[in-house]
Amino acid sequence: MATTSPPASTGLGIDHIISDPGIILPFIMNNALHVVGAIAILIIGFWLAGRADYLVGRALKRSKHVDEMLRGFFSSIARYFVLTIVVLAVLSQFGIQTTSLVAVIGAASLAIGLALQGTLSNLAAGVMLLIFRPFRIGHSVTVGGNTGTVRSLSLFWTEVVTDSNTQIIIPNGSVWGQSIRNMTTYPQPISTAQLHVPVPSGWGLNDACLRIQQMTADTPKVLASPAPTARLDRGGTDNALQIVITFAPDGDTAASVKNDILRAIDEQMEKPARQQRFA
Structure with missing residues (x-):
């Protein structure tokens, strides 16, 4: 009766190591090379990731239209993209099939994206706001x-x-x-106010316009730009000749400025009367 011998073991068993200790040396050397290669890939990969982060940030910094937060966001994306490739390269160094791993990561990313759909829409909107400002x-x-x-x-x-x-x-x-x-992108136009006064008695037309314009410019809370003007015009019920004063008040002070201008004109008109009275 024929007997079948057990198949020869192809693995690295304890009996083989005990009987022939020298067989473990190639195994250690082979795996040591993989470990050294993985460490080298990690070192180079981390350096490349840092360089990618720096170069992307420096390139975007030259553009005045890219926000600082957006520069950091794209720099981080470049860094983690390189690190992802480095991890896959390290896994393949040990003989791990990365194709199925990439598929699992893709499926997990899709599930996470669907679960965080609202959050990702806010993220996309934030990127658009930072780009177009x-x-x-x-x-x-x-x-x-x-x-x-x-x-x-x-x-x-x-x-x-x-x-x-x-x-x-x-x-x-x-x-x-x-x-x-x-409401801030385009500056608001400076509001102006007008004051209609009759031509003071005894004042020449040109002299009246120049004096009233100077009095308006010297009045507190009247902006220097645009400069106040005093021009002749006709108006009122009798279509009489009058002086139209145009000025830019500082804030909501038009009423008080008009009062100060009228007071200054009245004081100037009373000066000749006082001089004649005390002459």
Whole structure:
């Protein structure tokens, strides 16, 4: 009766190591080379990741239209992209199949993306806001139905402070998906006021315009730019000749400025009368 001998073992068993200790040396050398290669890949990979971070940040820093936060965001993306490639290279160094691992990572990323759909939409909106910059820090805006001053802008939300010093945090998806009113981008025109006065008795027309214009310029709370003017015109019920004074008040002070101008004109008109009285 024929007997079958057990198949020869092809692995590295304990009996083989005990009977022939020299067989473990190639095994150690082979794996040591893999470890050394993996360490070298890690060192070079971390250096390349740092260089990618630095180069992307420096390239974006040259552009005045790219926000500092956005520079950091893209620099981090470049760094982690290189690190991902480094990890895959280290795993392949030990004979691990990275194709299936990449597929698992892709599927996990898709599941995470679907779960965080709202958060990712805010992130995408934040990137768009930082790129196109419809408003900046300190601008007075109306966003998401809220009016106030922009205090900060991050990748996920916008902070607005109202006139009553109330903090409002608005998700960037709501900011980017609605109309934005920016009251600071274009400077508001300087408001001017007018004052109609009759030509003072005994004053020449040119002299009256020059003197009244100078008195207006010397009046407190009258802005130097645009400079005040005094021009002749006809108006009123009798279409009489009069002087139209145009000036720019400092803030909401038009009424008090008009009062000061009329008082100054009246004082100038009374001077000749006083001089004749005390002559």
